[in-house]
Amino acid sequence: MRKIFFTLEAWCIAAAILLPGGLSLAAQEKITVRKTGDEFVVRSEFSPTHDLVIRNWRIANEGAYLIPKDVPLKDYRKGLLVHLNNDEYPATAFQTWGFLSGNHGSVYGRTLVIPDHQMTTADIGGKITEEDGYPYIIMQITDKDKILVHPWGSGSDYAHRLRHHRKAPLFYKGKPLPYQKSILAQLRPLNRITDYRLLADGKTPVPEDTDVVCDFVDLIFVHDVISPNAAVRSVMENPGKKPSPEWVGSWNMMMVNTPELQKQYPEYMKLAAMATYSNLYRFEARGANVLYRKAVYHSKLKGVSSLDVMYGWFGEITRKKKQYFYIPKMKPLQLKGRTKDDPVLDCDFSANYLMPEKMNLHVIFTKKDALDPEDLPDRFIRTAGDNEPELGIALGYSLINGCTARKNKSAERDQFYHFWYTKKMYPYVYSLREIEPGKTMETVCYKQYFNPKLEPDATSFYWHREGKSWLVYLDFHKELKDKLIRLPAFFAGKKITVVEKTPSLTLHTEKTIPAEGIRLDVSGKHGYIVLKLD
Known part of the structure; x- marks a missing residue:
């Protein structure tokens, strides 16, 4: 299993330093994990x-709590x-099949309601x-009033010729x-699911109902x-x-x-697979979850x-009065709603767009919506608060590994985001044809919470490990002069590589x-930088 993914290394605990607003980074680089059955929770400082x-x-779905x-x-x-x-x-999304993997099954299945149908096990396969x-x-x-059926077409995964039964x-x-x-x-x-393990520091199985303190915890999940x-x-x-x-018509993995x-x-183990997904979820401090994922497609398709990472728009974060959506590298867009009564929305996501309460949209962003079709948006960030971001x-x-690395120039990425009216976040990672x-396909992606008060001058500021390196992300929407950004003490002495930045941002640290941290300038109203530290 380890051979599938990038080599990963452990790291030491940060010493205490003080950041703007009095936020401390002392000892927060440890996590505490607790497992109960197939569920677990991971605690770190906010x-x-x-x-x-x-x-x-539910195998690999997520909730988050502040305690x-x-x-x-x-x-x-x-x-x-x-x-x-x-x-x-x-x-x-499998073309002609609809969504599979995730929480999905075949959308061609139907429950037929036939009161007192008198069918028995002998009718299975009929x-x-x-x-x-x-x-x-x-x-x-x-049951006595219902049966589950599925169409049979050509038997080919490439051209299945299945029908959606409705009223015939x-x-x-x-x-x-x-x-x-x-x-x-x-x-x-x-x-x-053929492999499902939870390993503290990537090595030790996590015991039941016990608080385990570690640097990170790996969920190995193959299906x-x-x-x-x-x-x-x-x-x-x-x-x-x-x-x-x-075979059932309800949720089941x-x-x-x-x-x-x-x-x-x-017999179940013998059934042919269309695809195999090998996942290594690494849960780290500061609400970071980095996924190393390998997909192998077995059928001609x-x-x-x-969609290798998603985020449903539910909970306290969705009830804040002000909700901002920031997608760097996008053009300003005018988006029409799903009905003729919906207003046209002027959306500049690169400028940190303040979302209206209702966005009745169904639109997929493609290369034409990016500032550079060979450098598509790689991160999708929301902040929320009643008065200021909380x-x-x-x-x-990833900008450095897998299919989304900058060197690939957005190959096999025809679309990069699906905006749905629920505001659930759907960033696409790749699109393939004639498979x-x-x-x-190998991808590295992340889902990470952050505290906007950690650096009030930044729109977003977070970091996590990727392979042997640390990645630091900084985005700004204001002009800054000789701005000091304090970083964890254990970053001191690490070699800096600029992965990408806007011309509007000048990094004074070499x-x-x-x-003490790094110093930078931002000219104009927007700038960002991504650093790789080794």
Whole structure:
């Protein structure tokens, strides 16, 4: 598993230093992790009075809480719920299939409501047809009034020829089938989880219900996306037999991450996969979560577009009076809403856009919306507060590693963001067409909370590790002269490499990080810099 990802190194604890606003960086570079079953929480410092607790639940979805420093980690739910969402594990849009992976199943599944249908296990694998003979296969006898079906087309993942059943008359065993409703029911579990481990400092399994203090914690999570064709074919080839596990039309991700479980479900383990995703989530201090991800596509496919990091817009962060959205490297845009009654919005995301309460949008940002089509936006940042920014969240893709590295000039990135009316954050990482079996994509991305009060002159200011290096991100929307930015004491002496910056920002510090921090100027109303420290 380790060979899949970049080499990662441990690091030492920071000494205490004082930042503007009296915010201390003392001892906050440790985290505390606590595991209960397949869920765990990670605690690190947010401010002198509060810690941030990241909750990982439903396999790889996220919640966040602010708790006073004297509250035990096991009581984190007593804190302020900053954010919670059950649909954030990365999803991939498979052309003609819809979204798979993430929390998704096949969107071609349907629940047929047939009161007192009298069907039994013997009917599993049976063929229900439309008038022209097009088949739907019985996948599950849900209860006495419902069954789960899925269409059968060509059997090809590339050109499946599946239908979305809605109202067409249906027939079974030569007779009309008197169904009352045909309801969307995503066929699951297509996510076959073969590895799921939580390791303190990347080495030691985290015990149950115990507070563990460490530098970081790794969640190793590997799963296949089973081809819906393989699932239907297996039922057709085994008529009258209840599958194990059963195919269902509700949320389910299947754990087969031990030899015992794999032995328990031998037929399930044989089903062909369309893709395999190998994830290493590294949870660090300061609310940072860096994902090292490898995708291997096993089928010939028309295309995929992948979202390797997402953020649902729920919780306290969404209730603040002022909510700003900052996407560097974008042109100003005029965006029309989903209906004719919606106003046209003048959106300048590079200028740190103050979002109106309602943004009834459904728009995908593509290369034409970027200032440079060979340098697409890599980070997507929101801050929120009632009067001044109080909470910050940054989603981003690596500028130095994986498919989004600057050297790749945005190849295989035709689109970079989907703005949906709920304001959920959907940054795309890559878009592929005409995929051959064996196509492999490696990405590095992150989701990181930050305290905007750490440096009030900055729109955003955060750092985390990537491989052997540290990445520091600084964005400004004001003019500054000889500005001192204090950094953690353990950065002192590290070699500086400027990954990217705007011409409007001048860095006065050269070669290595001084003990006092770095000095810079910003001319005009906007500037940013990304530093790599070694």
